[in-house]
Every structure is written in structure tokens, then in C-alpha cells.
Amino acid sequence: xxxxxxxxxxxxxxxxxxxxxxxxxxxxxxxxxxxxxxxxxxxxxxxxxxxxxxxxxxxxxxxxxxxxxxxxxxxxxxxxxxxxxxxxxxxxxxxxxxxxxxxxxxxxxxxxxxxxxxxxxxxxxxxxxxxxxxxxxxxxxxxxxxxxxxxxxxxxxxxxxxxxxxxxxxxxxxxxxxxxxxxxxxxxxxxxxxxxxxxxxxxxxxxxxxxxxxxxxxxxxxxxxxxxxxxxxxxxxxxxxxxxxxxxxxxxxxxxxxxxxxxxxxxxxxxxxxxxxxxxxxxxxxxxxxxxxxxxxxxxxxxxxxxxxxxxxxxxxxxxxxxxxxxxxxxxxxxxxxxxxxxxxxxxxxxxxxxxxxxxxxxxxxxxxxxxxxxxxxxxxxxxxxxxxxxxxxxxxxxxxxxxxxx
Amino acid sequence: xxxxxxxxxxxxxxxxxxxxxxxxxxxxxxxxxxxxxxxxxxxxxxxxxxxxxxxxxxxxxxxxxxxxxxxxxxxxxxxxxxxxxxxxxxxxxxxxxxxxxxxxxxxxxxxxxxxxxxxxxxxxxxxxxxxxxxxxxxxxxxxxxxxxxxxxxxxxxxxxxxxxxxxxxxxxxxxxxxxxxxxxxxxxxxxxxxxxxxxxxxxxxxxxxxxxxxxxxxxxxxxxxxxxxxxxxxxxxxxxxxxxxxxxxxxxxxxxxxxxxxxxxxxxxxxxxxxxxxxxxxxxxxxxxxxxxx
Numbered sequence: 001x002x003x004x005x006x007x008x009x010x011x012x013x014x015x016x017x018x019x020x021x022x023x024x025x026x027x028x029x030x031x032x033x034x035x036x037x038x039x040x041x042x043x044x045x046x047x048x049x050x051x052x053x054x055x056x057x058x059x060x061x062x063x064x065x066x067x068x069x070x071x072x073x074x075x076x077x078x079x080x081x082x083x084x085x086x087x088x089x090x091x092x093x094x095x096x097x098x099x100x101x102x103x104x105x106x107x108x109x110x111x112x113x114x115x116x117x118x119x120x121x122x123x124x125x126x127x128x129x130x131x132x133x134x135x136x137x138x139x140x141x142x143x144x145x146x147x148x149x150x151x152x153x154x155x156x157x158x159x160x161x162x163x164x165x166x167x168x169x170x171x172x173x174x175x176x177x178x179x180x181x182x183x184x185x186x187x188x189x190x191x192x193x194x195x196x197x198x199x200x201x202x203x204x205x206x207x208x209x210x211x212x213x214x215x216x217x218x219x220x221x222x223x224x225x226x227x228x229x230x231x232x233x234x235x236x237x238x239x240x241x242x243x244x245x246x247x248x249x250x251x252x253x254x255x256x257x258x259x260x261x262x263x264x265x266x267x268x269x270x271x272x273x274x275x276x277x278x279x280x281x282x283x284x285x286x287x288x289x290x291x292x293x294x295x296x297x298x299x300x301x302x303x304x305x306x307x308x309x310x311x312x313x314x315x316x317x318x319x320x321x322x323x324x325x326x327x328x329x330x331x332x333x334x335x336x337x338x339x340x341x342x343x344x345x346x347x348x349x350x351x352x353x354x355x356x357x358x359x360x361x362x363x364x365x366x367x368x369x370x371x372x373x374x375x376x377x378x379x380x381x382x383x384x385x386x387x388x389x390x391x392x393x394x395x396x397x398x399x400x401x402x403x404x405x406x407x
Numbered sequence: 408x409x410x411x412x413x414x415x416x417x418x419x420x421x422x423x424x425x426x427x428x429x430x431x432x433x434x435x436x437x438x439x440x441x442x443x444x445x446x447x448x449x450x451x452x453x454x455x456x457x458x459x460x461x462x463x464x465x466x467x468x469x470x471x472x473x474x475x476x477x478x479x480x481x482x483x484x485x486x487x488x489x490x491x492x493x494x495x496x497x498x499x500x501x502x503x504x505x506x507x508x509x510x511x512x513x514x515x516x517x518x519x520x521x522x523x524x525x526x527x528x529x530x531x532x533x534x535x536x537x538x539x540x541x542x543x544x545x546x547x548x549x550x551x552x553x554x555x556x557x558x559x560x561x562x563x564x565x566x567x568x569x570x571x572x573x574x575x576x577x578x579x580x581x582x583x584x585x586x587x588x589x590x591x592x593x594x595x596x597x598x599x600x601x602x603x604x605x606x607x608x609x610x611x612x613x614x615x616x617x618x619x620x621x622x623x624x625x626x627x628x629x630x631x632x633x634x635x636x637x638x639x640x641x642x643x644x645x646x647x648x649x650x651x652x653x654x655x656x657x658x659x660x661x662x663x664x665x666x667x668x669x670x671x672x673x674x675x676x677x678x679x680x681x682x683x684x685x686x687x688x689x690x691x692x693x694x695x696x697x698x699x700x701x
Contacts, residue, residue, distance in 0.1 A: 040522075041631065044530035176675050205678040207635055209626055213424045213670040213677075216550060220417050233532065236627055240534075244625070246544055246551040266531035266627060303529060 025328040027098060030071040033059070033316060034099040036089060036114065037129055039078035042207055042233035043106045045262035046306045047129050051104045052076045053299055054309040058316035068324050075099065079110050081206065086110035090117040100124060100329040101319055104312050108132035108179030118143045123331035126319060128311030131231070131258060132182040133394060136358040140401035143331050145338055147359045148311035149280050151179070152394040154257050155186035157278030157365050157387060162225055162255045163194040170255075171223035172201035173214050173238055175230035180204075183229040183257055199223045204230065211238045212245055219247050231258045236266050243271055260306045264380045269371040272380075277366045281307040281347060282381050285364070288346040304378040314345040351389060356401040363392035413671055420550030421667050427556045429663020430563035431618055435636065436643040436655040437567055438614035441574070444650030445587050445607045448498055448509040453640065454633025455517035456612045459486045460619020461628045462524060465535050475538035478620050483613035490612030494605045517634070524630035532627025559621055566617065567656045574652055583607060642685045648698020658696060 035055050037047035052074065059072045075097070079086035086105065093099035094117070102118060105111045106129025118125035119141040126145045127135055133150040170191050174180040180203070188198045199221045202214050215238065218226045226247070228238050235256050242248055256263075259277045283293040283304055292313070296305045322337040323329050335357075343351040343359065351361040366381035374380060396404055413421075435457060442450045463482035467473040473481065493516065501508045537555050544553040574580035586593045586600045594600045619633075626632055643662055647654030662681055669680040676683075688696060 040525060040530065042530065044525070048530065203675050205675065208678065209632070209635055210424070210428050212427075212556075213421055213667055214674065216417065216420050216424065217671065220414070233530075233627060233629065236532065240627070241625070244537075244544075244553045244555070246553070250551070262529070262531045266534065268534040270536075271534065 025330070026070070026323075027100060027329055030073050030098070031101075031320070031323055031329050032073045032075065032097070032099045033319075034090075034093045034097075034102045035074060035076040035104050035312065036079050036086060036102050037076075037104040037106050038081050039076070041081050043081065043129070043231065045266070045303070046232060046260045047104050047106050047308050047312075049076075050296075050300055050303065050305060050309045051129075051312045053296065054305070054313040055103060055316045057295065057299075058313045059320065062317050062320045066321070066324065068320070070320065070324065072320065079105070079107070081107045081110060083109045083113040087113045087117055090114050091121075094118075094121045094123050100331065101126065101334070103127075103315055103319075104129045104308065106130055106308065107177075108134075108182065109177045111135060112139055112178055115139055115141055115144050118331065121331070124319065124329075124334050125331075126315040128315055129308050131179050133186060133399065134178075134182060136354075136356040137394070137399035137401055140356045140399070140403050142403060143335050144357045145315070145335060145353055145359055146357050147315045148307060149278075149363070150358075150393070151183040151186040153280075153363055153392055154183060154278050155190045157363055157392070158255055158257055158276050159187045159190035159227075160194055161276055161278075161365055161385070162253075163191055163196045167225040167253060167255065168194075168196035169223045170196060170198045170225045170227050171218045171221040172198070172227045172229050173211065173218060174201050174203050175234055176203040176205050179231065180229045184227070187227055187229065187257060201229075204234070206234065208234065209237065211241045214238075215242050215245055215247055219245075219250070219252065223252065225253050225255050228254060228256045229258075232260075232263065233266075235259060236263055239267060239275075240271060260308065261304060261378065261380065262306050264368055265304075265378065269369060269374055269380065272368045273370045275368045276384070277368060277381065278363060279307045279366060279381075280361060280363050281310040282364065282366065283310075283378065284381070292346055302377075310347045314343070314347050317345050318343050354396055356396055356399060356404050358393055358396070360389045360393060362389045363387045416549035418671070419547075421671050422664060423547075423550065423552065424556075425664040425667020425670075426660060427559055427663070428666060429660035430560050431622060431636070431659075432640060432643050432663050433567050433656050433659025434563050434614060434618040434621075435640040436647065436659045437570055437652065438611040438618075439640060439644045440647070440650055440652055440655035441570065441614070442608055442611035443644070444652065445583055446498070446604055447502065447506065447587075448513070448608070449506055450608075450611065451510055451514040451637070452493075452517040452520070453513075453612075453615050454635075454637030455520040456486055456490065456615040456633070457619040457622070457636065458521065458524065458630060458633035459489070460616030461535070461623040461626075461632060462528075462619075463616060464620045464623045465533055465628045468535065475620075475624070478623075479617070482620050483616045486616035486619075487609040487613030491605055491609040493612075494608040498608065499601065499605070517637075521630045521634060528630060530629060530631065532629030532632070535623040535628050537624040555624060559625075562621065563618075566614070567659075570614070571652050571656060639681055642681045644695075646681075646685050646688045646695055648695025651695065651697040651699075654695060654697025 035052045038044050055074045077089045101124040103126045105114050108130045111130025128148040131151045133152040135146045172184045174184045264272045322334050326333050326337040339353045348361045353359050365385040464478035467478050541555040544551050590600045647658035670677045
């Protein structure tokens with residue numbers, strides 16, 4: 001009798017110890033997720049506090065659905081669109097605050113900087129906010145997943161649609177940093193490959209207020225299409241001022257290469273109508289996305305989610321799944337697990353993550369509705385075309401990602 | 408005909424655009440120069456007050472249905488009134504202290520005001536449409552000039568010159584300038600100096616709000632619209648000479664032109680060129696182009 005009790009205790013103890021060991025794999029006993037983005041500048045409505053909300057919703061939903069025993073905490077910071085600010089926050093988070101994973105990080109220059117720090121520290125990094133396709137190309141890392149979109153996808157979505165409709169000569173207004181350069185490069189390739197010409201480009205500093213000077217330069221190039229390789233407030237101001245200076249009336253067309261839903265909201269449909277937009281997610285796509293949006297809007301002061309918010313939600317969900325499956329929060333191991341597991345979430349459906357870190361899902365080409373077609377708040381897009389997942393992103397062999405070349 | 412490989416027509420267009428941007432620099436730096444020249448306060452809240460002007464126009468239109476022309480009159484008065492309150496309750500306590508305290512106070516105020524608006528309205532900004540009378544444009548041969556932009560240049564020139572005239576050429580302006588030199592003596596002549604100072608600050612703030620109303624149809628009405636501009640405007644004031652009214656006006660327009668040219672020849676530097684000029688001016692003439700060493 002005594003012996004049996006002793007045995008039971010021993011086994012229970014072993015169980016506890018084993019559980020203890022499993023626990024010890026989670027550093028500091030808590031999975032800490034850091035949402036880093038532009039909280040107050042030109043990109044704050046695309047990511048900003050909405051991304052923090054999305055991350056918290058994902059944690060809540062995951063813990064409820066999976067009955068997981070994980071302890072998860074979400075912290076956030078403002079990188080002010082400055083690579084040096086972003087890097088020092090990331091180092092502090094990883095080194096002394098016990099952050100295990102960083103998510104969001106719009107602004108490609110900052111996105112690339114955090115990519116570097118995460119690789120160096122062996123932590124997990126899910127980028128949803130940056131556009132540069134270099135994150136899964138020459139700068140790809142075993143610690144990074146690029147979730148939402150990239151410049152290759154935007155160029156091929158919007159770029160080839162515009163060329164197909166007769167826009168065969170281009171002039172670029174390019175934001176003067178990593179993102180703008182990458183977007184111009186990728187779009188130029190598409191334009192040339194489809195038989196079009198690129199007549200020139202002008203590099204505009206980030207957060208310029210007045211684009212009229214650059215627009216006049218674009219106008220005198222006589223290009224049929226003025227390609228806006230910029231984002232956020234810069235895109236809004238360019239589109240607004242192009243209308244003011246009669247550029248669109250003069251027969252030239254604008255192609256907004258990266259436009260998010262909050263940008264269209266800020267422009268108003270009267271100015272934005274007819275724009276082609278390539279996005280990976282839109283709130284009105286299906287029942288699941290509408291249901292999620294309803295919850296999000298209620299908690300976000302009536303503002304609808306951008307695709308970036310959806311990306312953060314889905315990214316956190318898949319990350320936590322991988323942490324439980326890998327039984328550790330070690331960055332390199334979790335990212336490997338994320339690539340191994342198929343992705344499945346209510347917003348992006350079923351998909352996968354490639355060896356180079358690229359998350360694969362279908363991509364949608366939308367056209368912005370006329371004011372008369374819009375039936376309710378944020379009813380802005382009409383679907384033109386669905387680009388299937390295997391066609392939407394750059395083929396894995398063409399990105400020069402060292403992780404892939406090794407094989 | 409070409410200048411440095413740019414057709415002269417394109418060049419004329421760029422110069423005109425430079426002048427338009429210069430109008431905003433001139434209006435804003437004028438307000439700063441008035442406040443600094445007469446109150447010795449470095450008003451870092453100027454950008455936020457410019458933003459308040461734009462939001463004022465937006466709110467009047469969307470809450471009360473009052474259009475652009477009403478805004479042009481009402482908003483500067485309303486925002487100027489908030490300036491009066493700020494001066495009475497806070498700034499007036501700081502005149503005896505170092506410049507730094509005024510700077511810190513107004514900088515703090517700017518952050519608070521911008522933060523409140525960002526919380527309420529987000530960062531993308533809101534659209535404000537042009538008044539119907541000023542829509543469209545004229546073809547000048549070398550460029551298409553939107554009528555509204557032409558209006559901005561004219562209005563800003565009138566306001567700037569009127570302000571300069573009042574301060575430098577009228578009796579009221581004489582009192583003001585005397586009060587900054589020696590408030591005790593002016594007070595001894597029976598002039599209510601504190602009230603005059605309060606109204607001057609209110610006027611400077613109203614100028615910022617006026618610029619904000621004029622900017623609303625061109626740019627997005629967004630909480631950080633002033634923060635982006637204020638640093639440049641400070642550079643304009645420093646180049647012109649702190650406190651010099653004419654200096655602020657002339658450098659405002661002049662730097663708009665130089666910035667416009669930079670956008671053609673080396674666009675990457677268009678946001679830095681003003682600071683390069685500021686550095687050079689400070690090295691050669693520390694008091695600014697139009698300033699006098701005190």
C-alpha cells in the first residue's frame with residue numbers, strides 16, 4: 001500500500017517535473033509579443049493602435065479555442081518610421097524585456113532593420129506592415145515570416161492590370177527609401193516585361209506635404225501613367241493634388257501601387273473612385289471576415305480594419321499555434337514550426353509559409369467604388385479579379401534568397 | 408529655351424509652385440516673428456495652432472454647415488481666442504524667465520493638442536473640399552494654375568504686407584514696439600501693456616489659424632500637419648532674423664522658391680535644403696539676414 005502511494009507520488013512528481021521542463025522552454029514562463037509600428041505618424045491608421053488591438057484579439061481567441069495553457073502578454077512601441085529607433089527598441093525588447101516575437105513593423109527601412117536584429121538574436125519576427133520583397137529575397141532570414149504583401153505582389157497585381165488596360169508608358173513618383181525603391185524596381189520590371197516603357201522617376205522625401213512640383217515633372221514627361229510608389233499620407237496628398245492640378249483631367253492616369261483602406265477613407269470616394277488597388281484582405285470579402293470586422297470595429301472606435309490589422313491577427317494566431325506545437329518560444333524553432341504547419345485562420349483561410357519566409361495566400365485586385373455605388377460605412381471596394389495563391393507572389397527560385405539557394 | 412537642361416516653361420511652373428509654398432512659410436513665420444519680436448516667446452505651439460485652424464474649418468463645415476468663407480473669418484478669431492486664454496493663464500507667468508521655459512511650455516501644449524486630435528480623428532487625415540468659387544484653374548501657357556493656389560499667393564501677400572504695415576508704420580505698431588523695448592515707460596504713458604501683449608499673442612495665433620484654413624483644401628486635414636511644417640518654419644524665422652517682420656516675409660517666399668528649385672534639380676534634398684541654408688546663414692550672420700544684434 002505504502003509502496004503504491006509512493007509510486008503514485010513519484011509518477012505525479014515526474015509528471016510535474018516534466019511539465020516543469022516543458023514550462024522552462026517558454027522563456028520567463030510567458031510568451032511576450034511586441035507590436036512595433038508607427039503609432040503617431042503617416043502610417044498610424046494602417047497599423048498603429050489597431051494592430052495592438054488585433055494582436056490582443058488573436059491571443060484571446062487562440063487561448064479560448066485551443067484551451068492552451070500558455071501565458072501570453074502583448075506589448076507595443078512606436079518606431080516613428082526611423083530604423084535606428086526601431087532597432088534600439090528591438091534590442092531592448094529582446095535583451096532585457098523578454099520579448100519573444102515582434103510583429104507588424106511597417107516602413108520597409110525599419111522592417112529590414114528589425115529583420116537583421118531578430119536574426120542576430122535568434123528571435124521570431126513576423127512582418128505584416130513592410131512592403132519590400134527583399135525580406136524574402138536577398139535579405140531573407142530563418143527567423144522571419146513576411147505575412148501580408150510585398151512589392152512584387154503589388155507590382156504584379158496593379159502594374160500588370162494597368163498595362164493590360166493600355167497604360168504602357170510610366171513615370172514614377174517614388175518615396176525615397178527602401179520601400180519606394182523596391183516598389184519602383186519591381187513595378188518597372190513588370191511594365192517592361194508586359195511591353196511597356198518607363199520614362200523616368202523622381203525620388204520624393206518621406207512625408208512631403210506638397211507634391212505639385214513633382215507632379216508637374218511627371219506631367220511634362222508625357223507618360224500615360226504616373227505610378228505612385230509611395231504610401232499612406234504621401235499617396236493621399238499626391239492623388240489629391242494631381243486632381244487639383246488638372247493632371248487626371250489632362251488624360252494622364254494615376255496608379256496607386258500601395259493603397260490601404262484607411263487611405264481611401266481619408267481621400268473620400270469622390271477623389272479616390274476608379275483607383276485600382278491590390279490587397280491581400282478586405283473586410284467585406286466573406287462572412288468570416290465580416291464577423292471579425294464587426295468585433296474589431298466595436299473595439300476600435302468605429303474605424304474599420306486595414307489589411308495590416310488582419311495580417312497581425314492571423315500572424316499572432318499562427319505563431320501561438322506553432323509555439324504550442326514546438327513546445328518552446330525559441331525564435332528559430334518556432335519560425336521553423338510555423339513554416340512546417342499549414343496556416344488556417346478565419347481571415348486568410350488555408351495557406352502556407354514557404355522556406356524563404358513568404359506567407360502564401362490569394363490576392364485581390366479591387367477597384368474603388370463611385371460614391372453612388374457605396375452602400376454603407378467603408379463600403380469602398382469592388383472585386384475585379386482574384387489572383388490565386390500560387391500566382392500572387394514571386395516564385396521562390398527568383399528571389400535570390402540564400403535559404404533557398406542552399407538546397 | 409532651356410535652363411540647365413530644364414525647359415524654361417517647366418521652370419516657370421516650378422518657380423510659381425515654390426512661391427505658393429513660400430506663401431505658407433511666410434504666413435506662419437510672420438506669426439512666429441510677431442510673437443517672438445514682441446513677447447520674446449518661442450511659440451512651439453504654432454504648428455499645432457495651424458493644425459487647429461485646418462480642423463476648425465473642417466468642424467465648422469461638418470458640424471455647423473458653415474463653408475470656407477465663414478471659416479476664413481471665424482476660425483482665426485476662435486483659435487486666436489484660445490491663444491488669448493493660453494497667454495493669460497500660462498505664458499504671462501513666464502516673461503521674466505529664460506526663453507527655454509516658454510519653448511518647453513508651448514512644445515508641451517503642441518504635443519497635447521496634437522495627441523488629442525490624433526486620438527479623436529486618427530492620423531490619415533480628413534478631406535476638405537475646395538470652395539466652389541475657387542475650383543478649376545487657368546492655363547498660363549507654361550502650366551495649369553489651380554485658381555485656389557493663385558488665391559493663396561494673393562491672400563498671403565495681402566495679409567503679410569498689412570501686418571508689416573501695422574507694426575512698422577502705424578501708431579499702434581509704434582506702441583507695440585516701444586512696449587517690447589521698455590514696458591515700464593510705455594505703461595507710464597497710460598497704455599495697458601499686458602493687454603496689448605495678450606492681444607498680440609492672440610493675433611499671432613490667429614495668423615497660424617488663418618494659414619491652417621487656407622491649407623485645408625490643399626493638404627489633408629491631419630493632426631500632424633503642423634508638426635511637419637513647424638520645424639521648417641522655425642528655420643525660416645532663424646534665417647530671416649528672429650523677430651524681424653520683413654525678414655520673415657521675405658525669407659518665407661524666398662525659401663519657398665529655393666525649395667521649389669531643389670525639387671527640380673535634386674529632389675532628394677528638397678526637405679533638407681532649408682536647413683543647409685540655415686547653417687550657412689548662422690555661420691556668416693548669426694543674427695539672421697534681416698536681424699539686428701541686440
